[in-house]
Amino acid sequence: MTEKKPKNIFIQGPIASSFIADSIQKHSSKTDIGGHSIFLGQVRADIIDGKKVSFIEYTSYEEMALEKMHIIREDVFAKYPLTCMHVYHSLGKIAAGEICLFVFTSSAHRKAAIDACEETVERLKAELPIWGKEMFEDDTHQWKENK
Amino acid sequence: MQINILIFGQLAEITRSREVIFNDINDTETLKNVLQEKYPALSELPYLIAVDKEIVSANTILNDKSIVALLPPYAGG
Numbered sequence: 193m194t195e196k197k198p199k200n201i202f203i204q205g206p207i208a209s210s211f212i213a214d215s216i217q218k219h220s221s222k223t224d225i226g227g228h229s230i231f232l233g234q235v236r237a238d239i240i241d242g243k244k245v246s247f248i249e250y251t252s253y254e255e256m257a258l259e260k261m262h263i264i265r266e267d268v269f270a271k272y273p274l275t276c277m278h279v280y281h282s283l284g285k286i287a288a289g290e291i292c293l294f295v296f297t298s299s300a301h302r303k304a305a306i307d308a309c310e311e312t313v314e315r316l317k318a319e320l321p322i323w324g325k326e327m328f329e330d331d332t333h334q335w336k337e338n339k
Numbered sequence: 340m341q342i343n344i345l346i347f348g349q350l351a352e353i354t355r356s357r358e359v360i361f362n363d364i365n366d367t368e369t370l371k372n373v374l375q376e377k378y379p380a381l382s383e384l385p386y387l388i389a390v391d392k393e394i395v396s397a398n399t400i401l402n403d404k405s406i407v408a409l410l411p412p413y414a415g416g
Binding site for chain 1: 345347348349389392408410411412413414415416
């Protein structure tokens with residue numbers, strides 16, 4: 193038995209809106225799809241103690257993250273009647289206002305696509321070993337923590 | 340026996356390295372004690388230990404092929 197190699201989800205730098213548009217376009221040939229659900233994570237310019245976040249530098253334990261993402265993907269496919277799922281997460285420096293996460297689920301009907309998208313986002317935030325260093329405008333930093 | 344430990348996020352600011360090597364560590368409890376001794380500041384930060392990409396909470400026996408990692412709280416998305 194051959195084990196399928198987990199799909200890569202990481203992209204160096206921000207996720208371009210053109211990449212997202214192309215990804216949507218590629219589904220036009222899959223005419224059994226009736227609904228897509230998309231979640232986009234954007235870097236927020238939080239103000240913490242009077243200092244503004246200018247960018248987040250993301251790092252990951254990539255091998256572990258890809259294995260965990262593979263499990264999430266299999267669980268979500270087992271639970272919902274999905275046609276497909278695509279997940280991309282940025283690594284490196286992502287400026288405030290740029291996109292760092294792109295989750296895209298498709299199904300015959302909206303409910304499965306919407307629920308699967310939400311569950312995937314919640315699980316990946318809780319289960320993937322990814323870290324974000326929030327860099328302030330004055331070059332100091334703090335480490336982001338998911339709530 | 341030599342164990343390589345991968346260090347991530349803010350923990351690497353304390354160890355000043357993304358990888359440290361320890362000798363004669365047979366299990367994760369011993370590892371915690373050695374880390375504590377060498378890097379006292381680590382005790383002030385929350386982190387989990389992964390062995391072969393699985394988080395372990397109970398004491399876990401290590402061998403020379405174990406891949407050990409120290410994981411601070413996740414912040415993906």
